[in-house]
Amino acid sequence: MEPPPRPSSSLFDVFLRLRPSNSGDARFLSVEEGEGNHPTHITIKPSSADNRKRAVERFAFTQVFEEDARQMDLFKGTGVIPMIEGVMGAPGHCGRDGLLATLGCTGSGKSHTILGTKSQRGLVQMTLDVVFQTCEDQLVQSFYGAPAFSSLATADVSEAHMFTATAYLDSLYGDNQSERFPSRAQTPIPDCSIFSLGGTSRSNKIPRPSTLPQTPSVADIQIPADPSAEYAVVMSMYEVYNDRIFDLLSGNATRKQHPSVKRRALLFKSTESSPERKVVAGLTKIICGSFEEAMMVLETGLMERKVAGTGSNAVSSRSHGFFSIEVKKRDAERKGPWSSSNLTIVDLAGSERARNAKTAGETLAEAGKINESLMYLGQCMQMQSDNQGGSKNIVPFRQCKLTELLFSNSFPSSTRHTQHHQPQKSIMVVTADPQGDFNATSQILRYSALAREVTVPRIPSTTQTILAGATHRYANTTTSSGRTTPSAVLEELEGANAEIARLAAEIEIFALRLSEETARRKAAESSWAAAEDHMADLEQEIRDECYQEMETAVDQERRRWQTALDNEQDNQQAHLDSKIDVVIRATKAQLKQEVKVYEDPDPELRDRVDELERENEVLKARLEAREREAHQRTASPVKRMRVLKSKKWEDPERTLGFGVDDE
Numbered sequence: 001m002e003p004p005p006r007p008s009s010s011l012f013d014v015f016l017r018l019r020p021s022n023s024g025d026a027r028f029l030s031v032e033e034g035e036g037n038h039p040t041h042i043t044i045k046p047s048s049a050d051n052r053k054r055a056v057e058r059f060a061f062t063q064v065f066e067e068d069a070r071q072m073d074l075f076k077g078t079g080v081i082p083m084i085e086g087v088m089g090a091p092g093h094c095g096r097d098g099l100l101a102t103l104g105c106t107g108s109g110k111s112h113t114i115l116g117t118k119s120q121r122g123l124v125q126m127t128l129d130v131v132f133q134t135c136e137d138q139l140v141q142s143f144y145g146a147p148a149f150s151s152l153a154t155a156d157v158s159e160a161h162m163f164t165a166t167a168y169l170d171s172l173y174g175d176n177q178s179e180r181f182p183s184r185a186q187t188p189i190p191d192c193s194i195f196s197l198g199g200t201s202r203s204n205k206i207p208r209p210s211t212l213p214q215t216p217s218v219a220d221i222q223i224p225a226d227p228s229a230e231y232a233v234v235m236s237m238y239e240v241y242n243d244r245i246f247d248l249l250s251g252n253a254t255r256k257q258h259p260s261v262k263r264r265a266l267l268f269k270s271t272e273s274s275p276e277r278k279v280v281a282g283l284t285k286i287i288c289g290s291f292e293e294a295m296m297v298l299e300t301g302l303m304e305r306k307v308a309g310t311g312s313n314a315v316s317s318r319s320h321g322f323f324s325i326e327v328k329k330r331d332a333e334r335k336g337p338w339s340s341s342n343l344t345i346v347d348l349a350g351s352e353r354a355r356n357a358k359t360a361g362e363t364l365a366e367a368g369k370i371n372e373s374l375m376y377l378g379q380c381m382q383m384q385s386d387n388q389g390g391s392k393n394i395v396p397f398r399q400c401k402l403t404e405l406l407f408s409n410s411f412p413s414s415t416r417h418t419q420h421h422q423p424q425k426s427i428m429v430v431t432a433d434p435q436g437d438f439n440a441t442s443q444i445l446r447y448s449a450l451a452r453e454v455t456v457p458r459i460p461s462t463t464q465t466i467l468a469g470a471t472h473r474y475a476n477t478t479t480s481s482g483r484t485t486p487s488a489v490l491e492e493l494e495g496a497n498a499e500i501a502r503l504a505a506e507i508e509i510f511a512l513r514l515s516e517e518t519a520r521r522k523a524a525e526s527s528w529a530a531a532e533d534h535m536a537d538l539e540q541e542i543r544d545e546c547y548q549e550m551e552t553a554v555d556q557e558r559r560r561w562q563t564a565l566d567n568e569q570d571n572q573q574a575h576l577d578s579k580i581d582v583v584i585r586a587t588k589a590q591l592k593q594e595v596k597v598y599e600d601p602d603p604e605l606r607d608r609v610d611e612l613e614r615e616n617e618v619l620k621a622r623l624e625a626r627e628r629e630a631h632q633r634t635a636s637p638v639k640r641m642r643v644l645k646s647k648k649w650e651d652p653e654r655t656l657g658f659g660v661d662d663e
């Protein structure tokens, strides 16, 4: 079985790295001597204690790295360097996206490979070093306010929050991190208000770049840069945790004293400026001016990454970590548009058996989500290896966030007219402990290997041994009757026996396949159940969201109406008040002008008035009497008239003798 050459439909080059084991169990994995320079095949054999299984499985990889392989062997041997070269882009051309991921059981050495240890760098650090080494002299000056900064921010299609590293680190730790290392960028005066909630108490936990491992050195690795281009290196980091994407550079880790600050999940979607390509929208992106700045940003993101201790591995990655290095490039003379290519390095969370992990509650749920996403990844990779066998399966990568992020850009798009016409180049490093968990490891090898072969060793059976003895004894016996001689019978028996052995082997292989199919069916059933749960959760979430929105809208409307009502009432009250005021004022004014005080008449005065009225009556009566008298005395009417006229204007008082007497 030859390791198949990587066909164009293949998603990954797949490498296997074995870790030195510290388990006391028997070794179940052996590496075959390769015909070329490097081994490419391994076989796994269940321990002899397991009587049920005798099948030997053989797997092919692009290359197998044994226990003594060093970090630099991986860096040089897995094709990371040509991948970086592809990302930097040939002179005059834009780069090609690259993806490097590690896959394996928990504790098998994924993080060790990707991120290294306290004394050894991992693939991420070496990659960053090579990138900066290549384009350091051609990096654009991108401090705040510089035209390059705004053009970079504008050219970004992912609705990112973009900062320079100095500004980001200073605002996050507030201790002039920029002074920790020489920087090409000037200290900016940015608006980093999104980080301003952060305390600075953890700043001492960020190691200085000089204290970080310096080996292995990549000084001897030369990648040619495009001499006519200027570059910018932009870093972003995110993780997939419980099937949701979270920004690792949002500054949350430094805000530990603000636990109320809830992380917001990001969307993997097409944006307005990138309709044909999905991107993680709304990430924090940092323009790094040097390798040292990039290391500080990396340390900040790693601090953020959720790490919870489990029974399987004391410092286990409970999320899939994505480290993205974007190389942006444009013509240095013409300052044309920026082209961008992405190198994404992924540290996948380890698969584990819940039974082994001794986890509980939330961590067990985490393990469930991790295993589920890895199962989907396994399905996608299985499709790839089936496709190499001639099948034309569609890789079902939209089943979860992890596979979507990993594979969305792996296929040529018919609708894509942008610079990203080349599908990304991908490398998968599978890590395994040859003395670890047989079942978990064989499961991962089955779906990640480029090819697989199952054989059942033919152990001579007891019948065979007996028959072999009998054959020897009766070998030359014949009968004259021409009937079948014992040797002929023995031959027939031997043939039958061989057939039985072949059938037994076949049965064993079918049994193995059956057990695999059963496992797959169970996985599919559990993923179906998980999908249903997810749908139910989603439905509930949407319902809650709608309810909340409705509540808010109703509340707002109610408040608006209440305010309008209050205003109306206030207006009416004010109107009424003003009317009352007017009436009061008018009344007061009227009262001031027209008030007459009525007083009871004086009793003496009233007596006098009564007396006078009586006198008046008496006088009237006298006057009438006199007039009657005079009338009787006057004979002729003419005379009487004359008398009356002459008397008409006489003062009655004088006539009656009143006033004269008084005087």
Ligand SMILES: Nc1ncnc2c1ncn2[C@@H]1O[C@H](COP(=O)(O)OP(=O)(O)OP(=O)(O)O)[C@@H](O)[C@H]1O
Pocket: 018, 019, 020, 104, 105, 106, 107, 108, 109, 110, 111, 112, 113, 117, 313, 315, 316, 317, 318, 348, 349, 350, 351, 431
């Ligand atoms: N090739 C190796 N050489 C030496 N030590 C190794 C190697 N691979 C792994 N180790 C050690 O094994 C331990 C577990 O490794 P690591 O954390 O990388 O596992 P992992 O696969 O990332 O686990 P998880 O998925 O739980 O995060 C670490 O202490 C690491 O240093």
